[in-house]
Amino acid sequence: MGLTLAIETSSINYGVTLDGTETVLRRDDPSFTSIGGLVETALAAAGRTPADIALIAVNLGPGNLSSVRAGVAYANGLAFSLGRRVVGVHGLRVLAFAAAPDADLPVLCLRNAGAGNVYAAVYEHGKASLMRHGTLSDIAEAVRAAHSEIILAGSFRDRARELLAGVSVTDSGVEVPSSLATYTLTVTPPADADWAPADFVSPINEQTPPFTGEIP
Known part of the structure; x- marks a missing residue:
């Protein structure tokens, strides 16, 4: 069975979760190179390769827009190179799940x-x-x-x-979302989940529905 990779870049704490094992590193840590490097570290620790990844999930934001764009771009690029699909998860849902x-x-x-x-x-x-x-x-x-x-x-x-x-x-004491929460929401989504695997996903900001109109 293939691996599920979840990516978190919406805050200063970058993280990847590979089939339930989370790796987190602040982007201002001297040892941080890139989100791709963090994924490579997680794969190496698991003794796996990118070809073993079956599904990629990423926090779409909102959050630090430049960082979110980096994470989404990496997820899309990796998915394209592997011929996989991406699950984009709303960052505020990720935060809610991480908190409670x-x-x-x-x-x-x-x-x-x-x-x-x-x-x-x-x-x-x-x-x-x-x-x-x-x-x-x-x-x-x-x-x-x-x-x-x-x-x-x-x-x-x-x-x-x-x-x-x-x-x-x-x-709750929870400040930022986590890749582990994104992973969990992806592999066991709630019944009302409004996302699905897509060929490509896009970051969320104030110009993106539903922020252009209040829910409900």
Whole structure:
């Protein structure tokens, strides 16, 4: 049976997971060369070669757009060279799963979008009930109107807790997504998963649906 490779480049912590074994390295680590080098390290440790990879999964973001583009470009290039397909997974879903894989409570996921804005989503049982690009105060207002309890994940959690006065808040302590979460979501996707293997995938930013219109 072929291997599943998952790639994470949406933050400073680059990671690859090869059939459940995760390798993580900060991109500012002196030993870091490239995401391709990290994949080669993981393959060598497993005694495998690129030809053994059957499926490639990658976090599409949102996140650091330059880094996400690097990860998506590498995933697409590797898939093209091997004749494989790519699974693109929404980064906020990855963050929600990394923060609270078994939680019954909704999870508010936040990523820095720059210029005073955030990418935000609320996930309930693996499905997004809210997804927006805007100011943290606007996001907090929408969350307060809809939820009495929430789990926080991602960026600006301390500030979000302040803005969510009156809401029972649990801090997951999870700052960024992981390749292991992307891998798990790929090999055992929830019933409502809205992605499928594609020939090529593209990064997510504020111009990408569903950020161009609020869910639901």
